[in-house]
Amino acid sequence: MWGSIGNTYSMGDMLVDDQVCGVCANHGFGIRCYGSLDGTCALNSTVAKAGDPACLYNLKIYLVGDVFATLDGCNKCLCTERGMQCTMKACSSAGFATPSKEPIYGECLYNGGWYRHQTQWLTRDGCNTCYCHSIGNYQGGYECTKSKCPCSAVNQPEITATCTCGSIGSTYKKGDILVDDQVCGVCLSYGFGIRCYGSVGTCALNGTVAKAGDPACMYNFKIYLVGEVFATLDGCNKCLCTENGMQCTMKACSSAGFTTPSDYGGECLYNNGYYKRHTQWMARDGCNTCYCHYIGSYQEAYECTTSTCPCNAVNQPEITG
Known part of the structure; x- marks a missing residue:
């Protein structure tokens, strides 16, 4: 202990x-x-x-x-x-393994099904993966990722996209970002419509392994594909692009902690509070950070991470340890 x-x-x-x-x-x-x-x-x-x-x-x-x-x-x-927070790609071109109901002794038993050694499957929560990594006398050992599943917002509008870079026959919820059908850029749903982003006149995703309809992420107008890690503008956090959107750390860069807003006298206006340039604050959802990064004609511009907040499970036991 x-x-x-x-x-x-x-x-x-x-x-x-x-x-x-x-x-x-x-x-x-x-x-x-x-x-x-x-x-x-x-x-x-x-x-x-x-x-x-x-x-x-x-x-x-x-x-x-x-x-x-x-x-x-x-x-x-x-x-x-x-x-x-993890990506959840199927490593095999055949997709995730399906379990056998008949015992395969020495290999991996998960949720009532048996999986062969060195196979990968999707967990029952739908947002993690497991891998059978060792053989045992009766059953083998496996390891699962433990990402907290994002909440599915209620009553979010769903939209079938038509983008300037091309169209995707996909259904979006607010915040979804998918690679367009010409693999040039991405299309994003704001809940009231679809907007596309990419290089002007050229394909931003040329030379990548992206496919139309793949999930993607965008931060500071730069596109990231699943599995890419990138730094935030505040200089002390990083994000991983996953199938559930970007997932980011949220450290306070200053030893004094996150900046508190003022009623006036700042450059960036966020949620009715003003923040000075080069300051960092916690987003109002409590699981993202924002950074005031450059001067505009009326107010400065800021960029926030857009991690999906995990659900708070009901009736989970709490323990003082």
């Missing part, structure tokens, strides 16, 4: 323990701690602090901002304050 933290955990929360040796997680039935097995501190020589959020995958600890590859070999994850 590496020590306890006087924090309240919801199920799935993972925090650095009070000795900064390992992490403690709430599995819903209690707190369990993880660290090195040889008596040393797994987090030695890191910048971790007690109570910091962290991630655990394949028994390895990652801190906020760390990017790591999954065992299936074709996906990656970003550790954020909301836990790991």
Whole structure:
């Protein structure tokens, strides 16, 4: 036991323990701690602090901002304050594996179905992947990503897109971004209509592996494909483009924390508050950050990350650990 933290955990929360040796997680039935097995501190020589959020995958600890590859070999994850957020590509051209109801002893048993060694499947929550990585005497070992699923907003308008770069016969909800049918740029639904973005006169996605209808991300008018990692304008955060949109860290870059707005005297106007140039603040949804980055004729422009906020599961046990 590496020590306890006087924090309240919801199920799935993972925090650095009070000795900064390992992490403690709430599995819903209690707190369990993880660290090195040889008596040393797994987090030695890191910048971790007690109570910091962290991630655990394949028994390895990652801190906020760390990017790591999954065992299936074709996906990656970003550790954020909301836990790991991962891509969920099917590594095989045949798609995700389907389970066998008949036992395949020595291989992997998941949710009542058996999967062969070195196969990959979609989890039952629909927003994570698992991989069967080892063979056992009765059943093998598997590892699943643990991204928190985004909330599906209620009553969002759905639109079938027709874009200036080409048309896609896809149904969009607000915030969806898809590669257009000419693989030049992306089309984005604002909820009241579709708007397309790409290079003027040229194809922004030339030379990429993008396909029409692929999910994509856009930040500061630059297009990113699933699996790409990029830095935010504030200089201290990073994002991973996933099938569920960009997923970003949300560190306060200043030691004083996020900037609070003023009623007047700033350059960027956001949510009825003013912020000075080169300042950073928390978005009103509580899971994104914004940055005031350049001067305009009337007010400066700002850019916000657009991570999808995870759902707060109902009746999850909370434990002080």
